[in-house]
Amino acid sequence: MNMQLNNTKELLSGNEAIGRGAIEAGASLVVGYPGTPSTEIIGDLSKKYKGKAMWAVNEKVALETAMGVSYTGRRVLCTMKHVGLNVALDPLMTMAYLGTKGGLVLLVADDPGAYSSQNEQDTRYLSQFAKIPLLEPSDSQEAKDFIIKAFDLSEMLNLPIIVRSVTRISHSYTPVEIKEIRDENPVKIVKDPSSMIAVPSNVIRCHKNLNSKQSKIIEWIKESNLNIIQKKRGQKKGIITSGITYHFIKEFADNYAILKIGAYPVNEEIITSFIKGLHEIWVIEEGYPYLEDISLKYSKKIKGKRSGNIPMEGELGPEVFRYIENNTEEDIQFKPPSDITLPGRPPVMCQGCPHREFYYSLNSAKPTFVAGDIGCYTLGAAPPLSALDTCLCMGASISKAAGMSYQGVNGVVAVLGDSTFLHSGITALISAVYNKANILVAILDNDAVAMTGHQPTPLTGFTADGEETKKLSLEEICKACGADSVTTFSPYQDKEKNVEVIREKLNSQGVHVVISHAPCILLKQKKK
Ligand SMILES: Cc1ncc(C[n+]2csc(CCOP(=O)(O)OP(=O)(O)O)c2C)c(N)n1
Numbered sequence: 001m002n003m004q005l006n007n008t009k010e011l012l013s014g015n016e017a018i019g020r021g022a023i024e025a026g027a028s029l030v031v032g033y034p035g036t037p038s039t040e041i042i043g044d045l046s047k048k049y050k051g052k053a054m055w056a057v058n059e060k061v062a063l064e065t066a067m068g069v070s071y072t073g074r075r076v077l078c079t080m081k082h083v084g085l086n087v088a089l090d091p092l093m094t095m096a097y098l099g100t101k102g103g104l105v106l107l108v109a110d111d112p113g114a115y116s117s118q119n120e121q122d123t124r125y126l127s128q129f130a131k132i133p134l135l136e137p138s139d140s141q142e143a144k145d146f147i148i149k150a151f152d153l154s155e156m157l158n159l160p161i162i163v164r165s166v167t168r169i170s171h172s173y174t175p176v177e178i179k180e181i182r183d184e185n186p187v188k189i190v191k192d193p194s195s196m197i198a199v200p201s202n203v204i205r206c207h208k209n210l211n212s213k214q215s216k217i218i219e220w221i222k223e224s225n226l227n228i229i230q231k232k233r234g235q236k237k238g239i240i241t242s243g244i245t246y247h248f249i250k251e252f253a254d255n256y257a258i259l260k261i262g263a264y265p266v267n268e269e270i271i272t273s274f275i276k277g278l279h280e281i282w283v284i285e286e287g288y289p290y291l292e293d294i295s296l297k298y299s300k301k302i303k304g305k306r307s308g309n310i311p312m313e314g315e316l317g318p319e320v321f322r323y324i325e326n327n328t329e330e331d332i333q334f335k336p337p338s339d340i341t342l343p344g345r346p347p348v349m350c351q352g353c354p355h356r357e358f359y360y361s362l363n364s365a366k367p368t369f370v371a372g373d374i375g376c377y378t379l380g381a382a383p384p385l386s387a388l389d390t391c392l393c394m395g396a397s398i399s400k401a402a403g404m405s406y407q408g409v410n411g412v413v414a415v416l417g418d419s420t421f422l423h424s425g426i427t428a429l430i431s432a433v434y435n436k437a438n439i440l441v442a443i444l445d446n447d448a449v450a451m452t453g454h455q456p457t458p459l460t461g462f463t464a465d466g467e468e469t470k471k472l473s474l475e476e477i478c479k480a481c482g483a484d485s486v487t488t489f490s491p492y493q494d495k496e497k498n499v500e501v502i503r504e505k506l507n508s509q510g511v512h513v514v515i516s517h518a519p520c521i522l523l524k525q526k527k528k
Contacts, residue, residue: 021147035081038109059084113315122287226262354518368411375417395424484510
């Protein structure tokens with residue numbers, strides 16, 4: 001969108017502001033794996049700054065690539081959605097021990113309400129687990145500013161720093177002051193085996209080093225002004241909040257004192273000083289009751305998700321004030337914009353989607369059990385296709401199907417997309433072949449990561465910013481993984497033959513792969 005408001009101000013989405021923050025901070029690369037609501041950060045940068053943005057095949061590879069950039073002394077931003085951090089958690093945990101060189105910032109976008117995710121986990125707990133700081137902006141301006149602060153903090157502490165966004169920050173537009181772009185750091189390689197090689201003889205010392213940084217983190221947070229108290233004399237009611245919900249409070253409950261937390265680990269002194277003298281205290285936060293649990297240590301008056309009836313699940317909209325209205329004598333100005341409840345609009349498979357055609361053939365072949373995966377094809381679980389029996393997380397389809405086959409169940413199919421196969425299906429295929437599973441693996445190759453907006457994959461021959469690159473062959477990869485057969489067909493053509501192929505492979509011993517190949521129907525329209 002990018003609307004110019006005046007010479008220095010632009011209307012930017014949170015994601016655009018995050019990307020701009022990385023550029024202003026002098027980042028040399030932004031690398032990530034697509035996932036709503038984080039995807040547009042790289043999508044936007046790849047259009048505006050050639051060579052700066054890159055798609056990795058999964059989040060673990062993205063973060064490890066970022067570590068490599070950091071080891072050259074340069075600054076790097078790594079982006080992913082919340083569940084992506086589970087995939088990248090292995091490098092992150094030890095990266096915190098080893099420390100970083102050039103600034104390394106990890107943008108993780110949470111999806112409260114799970115509008116496009118398999119769960120609604122809260123990244124704040126993972127930053128605590130990794131013992132690294134997390135900054136939490138509340139709008140696009142802060143998103144840009146906090147990214148820049150995070151780079152400075154990363155270089156001060158030699159630690160990766162997480163910036164947490166949520167859907168309504170990543171996708172909302174607010175004005176942002178555009179500033180100068182800092183020069184990139186020079187490339188400087190420092191070798192220091194004792195702090196760069198995670199072997200047992202180094203671990204305890206590196207862990208001690210990480211622990212010794214904790215007091216510095218708290219000191220920085222205390223002086224950073226990222227936690228703000230807005231309290232007028234005599235105010236008796238207050239709200240502790242963070243992120244986007246801060247703006248709902250400003251709009252509807254400005255007569256409450258506010259403590260806005262912007263940096264983690266939480267400086268608990270600011271909570272005790274805020275709640276002093278308050279008679280009624282609410283905690284309103286997106287995600288799990290993280291701030292609420294800390295606050296409950298200091299006061300029994302705290303109300304929120306644990307007591308106060310604010311739901312534990314789902315995204316918080318301004319409607320959250322209904323719960324407070326029912327529990328307070330204070331005036332809340334919340335007026336619902338309309339009494340009409342809009343009908344739900346669950347995602348559906350597009351008309352002409354090649355996945356739908358594949359499912360017609362698969363259903364005709366009558367598999368015993370279909371282990372699905374995550375992508376547009378997951379929508380085949382809904383009636384009338386009702387084509388899937390399970391879906392867990394990216395890459396799980398092949399391993400789950402194999403697990404069933406090891407118990408003697410025949411006729412099991414794993415269904416996954418091309419990007420999901422490259423993300424975490426390859427290792428599962430190798431394991432299934434190695435352990436002599438009897439399964440059919442159906443890879444639905446539609447020439448893109450369709451679900452997240454048609455990002456290119458290594459099978460397309462194009463990079464994030466449209467440069468030509470080596471085009472990998474899905475057939476050759478599957479053969480190299482040891483599949484007993486690899487058959488490619490178009491889901492639109494020779495449907496009876498497709499059913500026959502699926503049926504025959506379903507009843508064969510070994511691991512067989514069918515590739516149902518046809519470009520995403522929307523991609524075809526885009527190309528036109
Ligand atoms: C760990 C993780 N990372 C990212 C995502 C976001 N995501 C959902 S589906 C998907 C990939 C879909 O691509 P593909 O497998 O090619 O299927 P398509 O949508 O093109 O049919 C991604 C990246 C996720 N759900 N989980």
